[in-house]
Amino acid sequence: MLNEYAYCPRLAYLEWVQGEWADNAETEEGRVVHRRVDQPEGSRATIHQRSIELSSFRLGAIAIIDVVESRGGRVRPVDYKRGKRPPGGRPYEPERVQLCIQGLLLREAGFECNEGVLYFAGSRNRVRVRFTAALISRTESLLREMRARFAKEGIPPPLEDSPKCPRCSLVGICMPEEVRFLLRGRKPRKLFADDPARFPLFVQQPGSRVSLDHGRLKISSREHKGAARLEEVSELVLMSGSAATAPAIHECCERGIPILHMSGTGWLYGITRGLPHKNIELRRRQFAAAGDPGRSLEVARALIAAKIANARVLLRRNGEAGREVLSRLKTYRRLALAAGTAEELLGIEGSAARLYFSSFRTMFKGEPGSAPAFELNDRTKRPPKDPVNALLSFAYSLLTKDWLTTLYAVGFDPLLGFYHRPRYGKPALALDLMEPFRPVIADSAVIGVINNGEIRASDFFDREGSVLLKPPARKRLVGAYERRLATEIRHPLFGYRASYRRIFEIQARLLGRFLLGEIPDYPAFRVR
Numbered sequence: 001m002l003n004e005y006a007y008c009p010r011l012a013y014l015e016w017v018q019g020e021w022a023d024n025a026e027t028e029e030g031r032v033v034h035r036r037v038d039q040p041e042g043s044r045a046t047i048h049q050r051s052i053e054l055s056s057f058r059l060g061a062i063a064i065i066d067v068v069e070s071r072g073g074r075v076r077p078v079d080y081k082r083g084k085r086p087p088g089g090r091p092y093e094p095e096r097v098q099l100c101i102q103g104l105l106l107r108e109a110g111f112e113c114n115e116g117v118l119y120f121a122g123s124r125n126r127v128r129v130r131f132t133a134a135l136i137s138r139t140e141s142l143l144r145e146m147r148a149r150f151a152k153e154g155i156p157p158p159l160e161d162s163p164k165c166p167r168c169s170l171v172g173i174c175m176p177e178e179v180r181f182l183l184r185g186r187k188p189r190k191l192f193a194d195d196p197a198r199f200p201l202f203v204q205q206p207g208s209r210v211s212l213d214h215g216r217l218k219i220s221s222r223e224h225k226g227a228a229r230l231e232e233v234s235e236l237v238l239m240s241g242s243a244a245t246a247p248a249i250h251e252c253c254e255r256g257i258p259i260l261h262m263s264g265t266g267w268l269y270g271i272t273r274g275l276p277h278k279n280i281e282l283r284r285r286q287f288a289a290a291g292d293p294g295r296s297l298e299v300a301r302a303l304i305a306a307k308i309a310n311a312r313v314l315l316r317r318n319g320e321a322g323r324e325v326l327s328r329l330k331t332y333r334r335l336a337l338a339a340g341t342a343e344e345l346l347g348i349e350g351s352a353a354r355l356y357f358s359s360f361r362t363m364f365k366g367e368p369g370s371a372p373a374f375e376l377n378d379r380t381k382r383p384p385k386d387p388v389n390a391l392l393s394f395a396y397s398l399l400t401k402d403w404l405t406t407l408y409a410v411g412f413d414p415l416l417g418f419y420h421r422p423r424y425g426k427p428a429l430a431l432d433l434m435e436p437f438r439p440v441i442a443d444s445a446v447i448g449v450i451n452n453g454e455i456r457a458s459d460f461f462d463r464e465g466s467v468l469l470k471p472p473a474r475k476r477l478v479g480a481y482e483r484r485l486a487t488e489i490r491h492p493l494f495g496y497r498a499s500y501r502r503i504f505e506i507q508a509r510l511l512g513r514f515l516l517g518e519i520p521d522y523p524a525f526r527v528r
Contacts, residue, residue: 177494
């Protein structure tokens with residue numbers, strides 16, 4: 001952490017105080033370099049040892065030293081670095097202070113230590129670093145400065161146009177350019193993180209069993225067998241009574257892969273995950289804002305206005321709604337931004353939703369004779385009374401599930417929202433943040449499977465007045481929904497291209513930046 005603080009105070013704060021972490025090629029390479037030295041050699045250790053842990057109450061520091069060498073009664077720490085030796089042979093300050101604190105810890109343990117060694121695996125060079133009075137003073141000064149700065153609330157500001165940012169593994173979490181754009185209006189540099197090559201694994205066959213098999217999740221059922229590499233799985237979704245073995249659950253928890261339990265109709269009734277996110281500061285701010293009616297209303301207005309705007313765009317692009325409908329939706333958006341109370345906002349949202357769904361059927365453009373099978377006269381939720389409502393309810397359940405996992409990953413408590421009130425375990429914050437994405441993700445996926453002929457009237461059955469999807473059609477809807485999430489668009493604010501799945505995380509982190517006081521307003525997502 002001292003190394004990170006010397007490199008970038010904001011990076012150290014994110015990792016140490018907020019508990020954030022993300023891998024990139026460089027962190028993975030560093031893990032490989034340390035693979036051997038991170039293995040202690042047992043209780044018969046001499047001073048010539050690997051992975052030695054030392055601490056000091058006086059310094060208030062702890063370190064695991066890669067290697068300690070002894071030569072002529074003196075010892076010196078050896079720290080492994082994945083890259084090449086810097087030009088000119090002089091290590092950068094972060095590496096020097098990290099090595100120096102290790103030397104000071106060895107001194108505190110009673111050893112004579114006047115120098116250390118940095119081993120650069122990329123060029124296979126050893127560089128000696130003397131622990132001069134100036135270096136020791138700088139190291140202790142940075143340590144005191146870091147403790148004092150992090151004792152205060154508030155994240156350090158991002159670096160200004162730094163060349164360090166493009167190679168930082170936390171650039172997608174730190175969001176330096178996005179924060180500066182929202183503060184100053186300056187067009188951001190293209191520093192956004194790439195979409196990770198990880199995808200949800202849906203297990204929908206009743207009676208399926210998921211087990212662990214040499215770094216893979218193996219799926220077995222009477223009719224199907226398959227496997228997925230754990231490195232490629234973002235979440236495991238168990239539907240229709242499918243189950244996972246204890247080793248598979250343990251490995252998913254260890255890797256931060258949430259396991260979601262859903263019924264065949266899309267009802268989310270449980271989630272299995274590892275320890276909660278360490279960012280308690282974010283949850284404290286979330287709870288404080290949720291208890292403030294003014295701040296809650298501020299966020300809610302932005303979300304509902306964005307939802308109405310996105311619904312209007314979807315109708316304009318895909319439907320045949322008249323000018324009066326589009327004009328009224330535009331008016332409802334303005335009214336939502338000016339709503340004085342949560343109750344008033346709820347009434348505006350309801351009026352806009354009724355108007356939107358009254359024109360929903362105009363977006364169906366299936367084969368001749370197929371469209372009448374998909375009529376939507378009214379939005380009915382529990383239970384869905386017609387095929388379109390059944391599709392919408394299932395798609396909204398998938399959207400809720402994805403926002404739930406996104407919020408857990410970022411560090412929020414999904415049960416406490418700003419617009420939807422907490423009640424009976426309802427994921428209120430997930431329901432809040434998914435509002436602008438209902439039209440552009442869930443509704444769009446439903447319209448697509450109908451217009452493309454992927455789902456027909458014969459793909460439904462009636463059970464006690466409730467219309468439900470047959471399992472094959474459910475799989476096709478899940479596929480269409482996932483394709484929609486993978487669609488890349490140009491971000492309407494920041495100008496770079498990103499998938500909707502990545503935009504979910506961006507929006508959640510922007511809410512965090514707003515609650516932590518970094519940006520003045522929450523920019524709810526609008527497609528245009």
